[in-house]
Structure formats: C-alpha cells, structure tokens
Amino acid sequence: MNVALLQPGKYEPLLARCRGTAPVRTAVIYPCSPAALEGACAAASAGLIAPVLVGPEETIRSLANEHRIGLERCEIVAAPSASLATMKGAELVRLGAVALLMKGSLHTDEFMAVLVSREGGLRQGRRISHSFVMDVPAYPRLLHITDAAVNIFPDLPTKRSIAQNCIDFARSLGVAQPKVAILSAVETLNPEIPSTIDAAALCKMVERGQIAGGLLDGPLSFDTAISAEAARSKGITSTVSGEPDILLVPNLEVGNMLFKQLQYLAGATAAGVVLGARVPIVLTSRADDARTRLLSTAVACASALGVGGSRW
Numbered sequence: 001m002n003v004a005l006l007q008p009g010k011y012e013p014l015l016a017r018c019r020g021t022a023p024v025r026t027a028v029i030y031p032c033s034p035a036a037l038e039g040a041c042a043a044a045s046a047g048l049i050a051p052v053l054v055g056p057e058e059t060i061r062s063l064a065n066e067h068r069i070g071l072e073r074c075e076i077v078a079a080p081s082a083s084l085a086t087m088k089g090a091e092l093v094r095l096g097a098v099a100l101l102m103k104g105s106l107h108t109d110e111f112m113a114v115l116v117s118r119e120g121g122l123r124q125g126r127r128i129s130h131s132f133v134m135d136v137p138a139y140p141r142l143l144h145i146t147d148a149a150v151n152i153f154p155d156l157p158t159k160r161s162i163a164q165n166c167i168d169f170a171r172s173l174g175v176a177q178p179k180v181a182i183l184s185a186v187e188t189l190n191p192e193i194p195s196t197i198d199a200a201a202l203c204k205m206v207e208r209g210q211i212a213g214g215l216l217d218g219p220l221s222f223d224t225a226i227s228a229e230a231a232r233s234k235g236i237t238s239t240v241s242g243e244p245d246i247l248l249v250p251n252l253e254v255g256n257m258l259f260k261q262l263q264y265l266a267g268a269t270a271a272g273v274v275l276g277a278r279v280p281i282v283l284t285s286r287a288d289d290a291r292t293r294l295l296s297t298a299v300a301c302a303s304a305l306g307v308g309g310s311r312w
Contacts, residue, residue, distance in 0.1 A: 009269065010135040010142050011295055014173060014302040023050040024301045026100040026282075027089040030055040030082045033105035034067045039284070039293035040102065044073040046294060048301045052077055052098055054085045082106035086114040093279050094121050099304045102282040102297065112150070115277060127151065127161035128276040130283065131169055131246075132259045133299050136268040139226070144170060144178075144246040145262075148255025149272065149283065156198050159248065160205060165275035166246050167214035172303045181225035181244035182218025183254070187236055195219065195250035202248075214246070215239060222247075222258075271296040273303065280304050 026049040028040040037060065040051045051074045053060055064071050077092070079085035086106070092098045103111050114120050116128055130149035133142055146166040151158055163180060170178035182199035189196045199218030205211045217240035223230040228242025249255035262268035273296060274281035280300040284293050 011133075011269075011271070011298060015298055017174070018048060018298065018301050018305065021305055023047055024100050024304050025050045025052065025098045026102055026297075026301075027052045027054050027077075027092045027098040028102045029089045029104050029111060030079075030085040030106040031104035032056065032059050032063065034063065034069075035288075035293070036104035037063055037069050038067070039288075039297075040104070041069050041071070041074065043102075043294055043297040046298075048294075048297050049100065049102075051075070052092065054079050054089050054092070055082075055104065056080055082110055083114060086111055087120070090115060090120040090122055098279070100279055100282065100300055101277075102300075103284060108149075108283065108285075111283075112274075115274075115281065122277040122279075124276065124278060126165065126276045127154075127158050128274060129158075129162040129165045130272065130274050131166050132255075132270040132272050133173075134259065134262060134268045134270045136262055136266055138266060141243075141245065142173075143244070145255055145259045145270075146246060146248055146275075148249065148252055148259050150252075150274065152252045154251065156201055159198055159202060160211060161276060163202060163214070163216065163246075163248055164211055166248070167211070169273070169275050169280075169303060170245050171213055173299070175245050178214045178245040179240045179243060180214050180216040180218075180246040180248055181220045181240050182216060182248045183222060183225060184219035184250060185221060187219055187221055187224050187231075187234060189219070193219075198250075217241070218248070269295060271299040273300045 028051050031037045043049045044051050053074050054077045057076050057078045079088045129147040131144045131146040147162045167178050184195040196219040203216050206216050217238045231241035272283050274283045280303045282296050282300045
C-alpha cells in the first residue's frame with residue numbers, strides 16, 4: 001500500500017488493519033472521467049480494492065489509453081449507460097460478487113436513485129444515510145459528521161436510522177462504544193427548536209433499546225459537544241461532551257456547512273461513505289482529489305472487512 005500517497009494521518013489505524021488482507025472486490029460504477037478511473041486504479045495500486053469497472057468498455061479503454069492508466073488490475077463489466085451500470089453494480093452486490101460499491105463520474109442523484117429503489121435491492125429496512133469521517137487537526141480522534149449528503153430534513157424515525165447507521169459504522173472501524181453528540185443551537189429543550197425535542201427523544205430511544213451500541217447525549221450546541229470545558233462552564237454534565245466520535249446534525253444544510261467549514265477553515269480531511277445499504281458505498285464528489293478518493297475508499301474497505309467490530 002502506498003502510504004506516502006495516502007498521507008494517512010488519523011486514518012492510519014484503519015489503513016494498518018487493511019494491510020495484509022486481500023483487496024476488497026469493488027464495483028466502480030461508470031468510471032468515465034480521468035479522475036474516476038485514476039481513483040479506482042490508485043486504490044487498486046494501494047492494495048485496497050480489486051476493481052470491477054462497470055460501464056461502456058470502449059469508453060473506459062479509450063480513456064485509459066489516452067491518460068496512460070493501467071487496467072491490468074481491473075476487470076470490466078460492460079454497461080452502455082450510467083443508469084444501467086448502476087443497476088448492474090447493484091446486481092453484483094446482490095449476487096455476492098462484490099463487497100463494496102464506488103461512484104464513478106455519474107451524477108450523485110442518478111447513482112443514489114437506483115441504489116435506494118426497490119429494483120436496486122440494496123436497502124435493508126433502514127433509511128440509507130451518509131457519514132463524513134473527518135481528520136480535523138485540532139481534534140484528537142476521527143470525527144463522523146452525519147448526515148450531510150443524503151437526508152435533507154430528516155424526521156425523528158430517519159434520525160434514528162442515521163444514528164444507528166453511524167454507530168454501526170464507527171463500531172466496524174474499531175470504536176467499541178461510539179459517543180454521539182446530537183447537535184442543536186442550544187443545550188436545553190425548547191419546543192420552538194424542533195431539533196432539541198428530537199435530541200431528547202433519541203436519547204430516550206437508547207434507554208428503550210431502540211438505538212443500540214452507542215452512548216448518546218443531546219441536545220448539545222457545537223461548543224458543548226466538542227469542549228468539556230465549555231460544557232462545564234454552562235453547568236452541563238455529559239459523558240459525551242469533549243470527546244464525541246459522532247456529530248449528529250439536525251439537517252443536511254447544517255451538516256454540509258459544518259463539514260465544509262472544517263475543510264476550508266480548519267484544514268480537515270473528509271472521507272465520505274454511504275451507510276445502511278447491503279454494503280458500504282464510496283460516495284465522492286466529481287471534484288474530489290485523488291487523496292480524498294483514496295481515503296474514502298480506505299475507510300469503506302476497513303468497514304467492509306469488519307475490522308475491530310461487527311462485520312458489515
């Protein structure tokens with residue numbers, strides 16, 4: 001594995017768990033741009049995946065020739081369009097032929113629409129959600145932000161799925177009992193701020209066994225979630241404050257702005273994975289650089305291998 005290329009930082013323990021294991025067989029859906037094809041092949045060169053490139057074969061081979069991308073580690077499964085490639089990828093998952101999915105150069109909406117459809121057959125009775133696994137220089141551990149990419153304005157049942165998905169995900173990455181801070185603007189219940197009521201209900205769900213495997217607290221403002229000192233100064237006693245593994249945000253707008261602020265103002269790195277389907281799904285932006293694509297793949301591979309926790 002090319003660790004120098006990955007510059008792993010806080011992701012290093014996950015990469016270490018992947019070393020010495022067989023590459024994860026991965027369906028790469030419609031890799032018809034240089035970045036998408038290079039990202040898949042770089043992950044193969046790093047020993048993370050065995051790529052199954054699903055898309056128009058002539059286009060893929062032409063792109064590889066033009067940009068001098070070696071396909072010797074890759075298998076190609078022909079599919080003439082992005083939607084058919086996504087359906088074929090879902091079929092490969094159902095057949096047990098691949099253990100991971102990766103988005104190529106198609107639009108996220110088109111990709112996800114097929115995967116969450118009844119025809120796709122990848123849902124498991126829980127809402128699909130997303131986690132950014134972030135290495136924030138000022139924070140001592142990897143920090144999950146969920147959901148900042150899939151569910152726009154989640155209701156309480158959806159937030160329950162989001163919480164459970166991310167708890168299971170963090171456990172599969174080696175966190176024995178993930179600590180979940182449920183974010184709002186304030187730390188007290190306020191009927192005029194619905195996210196505070198949802199936070200209290202989620203905590204009660206833990207007591208009733210409706211959410212398992214994690215330690216939840218909320219509502220917490222961002223400062224009282226991240227800083228135990230801030231919590232103490234406000235008279236808040238919390239077993240989560242100061243050391244959350246997961247920040248559960250009220251809605252996609254908050255999550256998206258938060259993760260981008262950490263990226264652009266705090267120098268954070270984000271790896272993105274879709275959760276709650278039959279297999280982890282690497283969901284990167286078409287604008288993401290090679291390092292982001294590699295780290296997202298590495299995190300998903302570690303989860304697919306079930307290292308340090310329950311198998312995916």
